[in-house]
Amino acid sequence: MAKILIIGEHDGKTLNPSTHKCVTCATGIPGAEITVLLLGADTAAVAAQAAAIQGVNEVVRVDRPENAHPLAATFAPQVAAVASGYTHLFGPSTSFGKDLTPRVAALLGVPQVSDLMAVEGAHRFRRPIYAGNAILTVEADPARLLVATVRVASFAAAPTGGSAAIVSRTLNVALPTHTRYVGAHTGSTDRPDLQTAKRVVSGGRALASADNFKILFALADKIGAAVGASRAAVDAGYAPNELQVGQTGKIIAPEVYLAFGISGAIQHLTGIKDARTIVAVNKDPEAPIFEVADVGLVADLFQVVPEMTRLLGG
Amino acid sequence: MKKIMVCIKRVVDYNVRVRVKPDETGVMLEGVKMSVNPFDEIALEEALRIKERGTNAEVVAVSIGVADTQQQLRTALAMGADRAILVQTEQPVEPLTAAQTLLAVAKKESPDLILLGKQAIDDDANQTAQMLAALWDRPQATYVSKLAIDGAKATATREVDAGLETIEIDLPAVISVDLRLNEPRYVKLPDIMKAKKKPLDVIGLDSLGVAASTWLKPVKTAAPPQRQKGILVKDVAELVDVLKKKGLL
Numbered sequence: 001m002a003k004i005l006i007i008g009e010h011d012g013k014t015l016n017p018s019t020h021k022c023v024t025c026a027t028g029i030p031g032a033e034i035t036v037l038l039l040g041a042d043t044a045a046v047a048a049q050a051a052a053i054q055g056v057n058e059v060v061r062v063d064r065p066e067n068a069h070p071l072a073a074t075f076a077p078q079v080a081a082v083a084s085g086y087t088h089l090f091g092p093s094t095s096f097g098k099d100l101t102p103r104v105a106a107l108l109g110v111p112q113v114s115d116l117m118a119v120e121g122a123h124r125f126r127r128p129i130y131a132g133n134a135i136l137t138v139e140a141d142p143a144r145l146l147v148a149t150v151r152v153a154s155f156a157a158a159p160t161g162g163s164a165a166i167v168s169r170t171l172n173v174a175l176p177t178h179t180r181y182v183g184a185h186t187g188s189t190d191r192p193d194l195q196t197a198k199r200v201v202s203g204g205r206a207l208a209s210a211d212n213f214k215i216l217f218a219l220a221d222k223i224g225a226a227v228g229a230s231r232a233a234v235d236a237g238y239a240p241n242e243l244q245v246g247q248t249g250k251i252i253a254p255e256v257y258l259a260f261g262i263s264g265a266i267q268h269l270t271g272i273k274d275a276r277t278i279v280a281v282n283k284d285p286e287a288p289i290f291e292v293a294d295v296g297l298v299a300d301l302f303q304v305v306p307e308m309t310r311l312l313g314g
Numbered sequence: 315m316k317k318i319m320v321c322i323k324r325v326v327d328y329n330v331r332v333r334v335k336p337d338e339t340g341v342m343l344e345g346v347k348m349s350v351n352p353f354d355e356i357a358l359e360e361a362l363r364i365k366e367r368g369t370n371a372e373v374v375a376v377s378i379g380v381a382d383t384q385q386q387l388r389t390a391l392a393m394g395a396d397r398a399i400l401v402q403t404e405q406p407v408e409p410l411t412a413a414q415t416l417l418a419v420a421k422k423e424s425p426d427l428i429l430l431g432k433q434a435i436d437d438d439a440n441q442t443a444q445m446l447a448a449l450w451d452r453p454q455a456t457y458v459s460k461l462a463i464d465g466a467k468a469t470a471t472r473e474v475d476a477g478l479e480t481i482e483i484d485l486p487a488v489i490s491v492d493l494r495l496n497e498p499r500y501v502k503l504p505d506i507m508k509a510k511k512k513p514l515d516v517i518g519l520d521s522l523g524v525a526a527s528t529w530l531k532p533v534k535t536a537a538p539p540q541r542q543k544g545i546l547v548k549d550v551a552e553l554v555d556v557l558k559k560k561g562l563l
């Protein structure tokens with residue numbers, strides 16, 4: 001039997017879908033018994049959401065004021081304290097999980113497998129390496145707690161409708177004070193979230209200014225899409241950093257990805273390999289993006305984007 | 315700020331299109347160009363800027379790797395590191411082993427700051443900095459795109475999924491750097507000549523008392539599934555039409 005502890009991700013109000021995806025990954029392990037761990041200042045609301053995920057057996061809440069912001073240095077000793085008695089510890093491969101999970105693994109003296117994309121057995125997994133140019137099958141020592149992050153783009157969200165037990169725990173763990181939260185600067189949230197959106201409209205260096213990027217936002221709003229960007233566009237200041245897609249940005253799996261003026265560098269393609277349909281608009285017929293695009297159009301984006309927006313109008 | 319340690323990993327150059335060996339035992343690395351992990355160049359650049367801003371901190375570049383990793387450490391010295399340490403091993407090291415090794419070096423060197431890349435572009439593990447911070451029992455600031463040092467404290471802006479987050483940490487601390495922290499300088503020829511005279515110590519992994527763990531066994535390395543070649547459409551009207559037929563718009 002496998003006892004799996006999943007570190008739930010949330011903002012105090014809403015459970016992040018990355019948690020539902022970790023549950024799907026965990027249910028692939030034979031005999032999985034799944035616990036979701038929630039740390040926060042008040043996790044009552046998100047605990048109810050976690051308890052409703054099908055496949056979850058138990059939700060453990062650890063509420064204390066120090067947990068108001070997810071600082072790895074504060075969370076890690078608490079997660080480590082809960083983890084004993086489990087065979088697997090999973091965190092999502094989001095900025096939250098990637099920051100926290102290795103710190104927990106090191107506290108427990110065990111290695112971590114990053115970015116699980118497929119489960120082949122209780123201790124055997126596949127993960128991408130070299131920006132997704134190779135897929136490594138790796139086997140971990142079954143005698144030790146297995147710590148891993150789950151590549152969220154590889155798994156569908158587990159459905160809701162379950163009703164797991166919720167328990168609150170008080171941990172006798174001393175917390176460090178050497179790391180303090182100061183503040184956050186987050187983008188507007190009225191558009192769909194890039195990581196879970198069904199449709200993504202994305203722009204590259206060709207957009208040439210932050211002002212021009214607005215034509216993509218107009219198209220995105222018309223079709224209910226999230227907006228993404230290449231690194232070149234973000235570096236140049238045309239789009240904020242949280243929109244970057246790729247090896248070092250977000251790895252996404254929308255139903256359709258529309259790339260405008262993006263050349264298709266391997267580091268960018270890593271981020272969109274799991275998109276169901278890739279659409280590329282580029283004025284260079286030799287652009288590498290056309291090698292992976294399902295639908296391509298060789299044309300000037302400054303003509304295509306407004307025309308598309310108009311055709312879809314109404 | 316007296317000393318900054320920067321971790322440098324030797325990786326396949328980011329321009330190389332890596333291919334899997336036909337027998338699936340790994341990727342083809344023979345004759346492939348090797349470089350300093352791009353994130354580590356950014357880490358080193360940041361260390362040099364902190365030094366040049368008047369702290370005059372000593373910058374020590376540390377790498378764990380094969381004998382040829384001396385090349386990447388020479389690059390680091392040419393960029394401006396004061397000295398370098400190679401912990402030599404012919405075996406690939408897991409991130410936990412890398413972190414334990416870097417900890418052993420840190421205990422000898424007592425740096426005020428350790429800078430690493432947020433991920434190495436070969437294994438993409440994104441673990442070493444966090445593990446090192448845990449083992450050292452010090453703060454971590456990962457994915458940093460802005461860093462300000464103020465006495466015994468640092469303020470770090472981190473790139474997170476929702477945007478940017480700012481935290482304050484006490485030194486000594488571990489920092490992992492993101493792409494937008496800075497743009498690394500180019501190395502000039504005279505610097506390469508000067509770098510040849512800078513100290514580069516080579517020590518064995520076993521001399522640090524670290525037992526390399528082999529708890530993760532690579533079973534096979536396969537090529538990723540290829541996407542099928544798509545279609546080209548002639549104009550916007552056809553594009554919209556195709557996407558509507560596929561039920562995507």
Ligand SMILES: Cc1cc2nc3c(=O)[nH]c(=O)nc-3n(C[C@H](O)[C@H](O)[C@H](O)COP(=O)(O)OP(=O)(O)OC[C@H]3O[C@@H](n4cnc5c(N)ncnc54)[C@H](O)[C@@H]3O)c2cc1C
Nearest residue numbers: 204205206230231232246247248249261262263268283301
């Ligand atoms: C360590 C490392 C990590 C990286 N991580 C990432 C990452 O996470 N994500 C990422 O995206 N990149 C990443 N990169 C950068 C990557 O290598 C490329 O440099 C980047 O993706 C290029 O962005 P781009 O396609 O927008 O720009 P370009 O490569 O400059 O392409 C612009 C394209 O626009 C086309 N074009 C120009 N004008 C028009 C027009 N009017 N209409 C239509 N088409 C037009 C051109 O033909 C060209 O193909 C990384 C690089 C490194 C070294």
Ligand SMILES: Cc1cc2nc3c(=O)[nH]c(=O)nc-3n(C[C@H](O)[C@H](O)[C@H](O)COP(=O)(O)OP(=O)(O)OC[C@H]3O[C@@H](n4cnc5c(N)ncnc54)[C@H](O)[C@@H]3O)c2cc1C
Nearest residue numbers: 321322377378406409430431433434437438439440441442
């Ligand atoms: C199953 C498995 C199979 C492997 N097979 C191979 C193989 O065939 N060939 C091979 O060469 N390696 C192999 N490795 C080792 C692997 O490539 C990495 O060296 C190791 O996992 C560290 O991961 P990373 O570099 O992605 O760490 P990350 O955590 O992504 O690295 C982040 C940062 O840590 C620092 N850092 C990491 N490693 C070092 C280092 N050695 N020296 C100095 N600083 C460092 C750098 O600043 C780097 O930017 C294997 C590892 C595993 C787990």
